[in-house]
Amino acid sequence: MKQPGGDVEVERFAAEIAPKGKGYLAVRRCPPDELAHVLEREAGALFSAGARRVYAASTDPGAPLHEGKLGRCRLTHVHDMLLLRRELGEARPGPGGLAVLEPLRPAEGEAWLKIHNVGFFDVPNSTTYGPEELETCLDEDHDCGFFLFEGKAVGVYELALAGQEPEIEGIALRPGFRGRGLGRELLLSAMDRLAELGFQSCFLRVASSNMPALRLYRESGFAEEQIHSKWFEVTVEHG
Numbered sequence: 001m002k003q004p005g006g007d008v009e010v011e012r013f014a015a016e017i018a019p020k021g022k023g024y025l026a027v028r029r030c031p032p033d034e035l036a037h038v039l040e041r042e043a044g045a046l047f048s049a050g051a052r053r054v055y056a057a058s059t060d061p062g063a064p065l066h067e068g069k070l071g072r073c074r075l076t077h078v079h080d081m082l083l084l085r086r087e088l089g090e091a092r093p094g095p096g097g098l099a100v101l102e103p104l105r106p107a108e109g110e111a112w113l114k115i116h117n118v119g120f121f122d123v124p125n126s127t128t129y130g131p132e133e134l135e136t137c138l139d140e141d142h143d144c145g146f147f148l149f150e151g152k153a154v155g156v157y158e159l160a161l162a163g164q165e166p167e168i169e170g171i172a173l174r175p176g177f178r179g180r181g182l183g184r185e186l187l188l189s190a191m192d193r194l195a196e197l198g199f200q201s202c203f204l205r206v207a208s209s210n211m212p213a214l215r216l217y218r219e220s221g222f223a224e225e226q227i228h229s230k231w232f233e234v235t236v237e238h239g
Contacts, residue, residue, distance in 0.1 A: 119172025
């Protein structure tokens with residue numbers, strides 16, 4: 001939910017309060033002398049809506065967030081969202097043939113959502129998907145589907161194809177199938193799919209605190225290009 005007002009623009013995300021107890025704020029534009037008041041107000045709204053934890057980031061270079069006190073708010077850095085990129089040339093390792101990708105069909109939407117939401121439940125900054133997100137995943141600018149192992153859907157993938165360079169928006173395995181090397185197989189299979197579609201490179205975003213995923217991406221040849229955003233947990237002091 002956007003909360004514009006004059007020179008202030010803040011996006012308030014409350015959708016994760018019910019499933020996870022988490023609320024998120026993204027400051028898009030804010031005068032520096034109003035940042036403390038805006039952050040306190042918006043975080044307070046999320047806490048009042050039932051959030052147990054609130055996280056915030058600012059994409060306004062004139063109003064960055066820093067660890068420490070800001071008015072009555074205390075900010076604790078939790079992670080950075082990193083942007084990683086990789087070329088899709090011939091030197092890229094290919095999947096081992098352990099599993100295959102199966103494109104998503106509308107009739108399978110409910111099953112896909114279930115695996116997606118279970119697979120991403122504990123991932124930092126992840127979003128719980130519903131019918132609206134499913135509709136986006138089925139449009140022509142996306143390539144989404146299942147990851148099949150021994151004929152069973154054990155994971156999902158989500159590729160965004162709009163623009164000249166595609167994004168691996170998400171790959172996830174069901175909890176019981178992790179630790180078997182299938183995550184690497186899923187990533188390499190997704191990269192294969194993008195190469196087959198004619199793309200020369202791809203990018204993805206990952207939280208610096210998500211060490212298993214970050215390690216997988218680095219070992220698979222992805223290089224960190226920039227910090228996309230810095231995230232802080234917000235607590236508000238009263239009295």
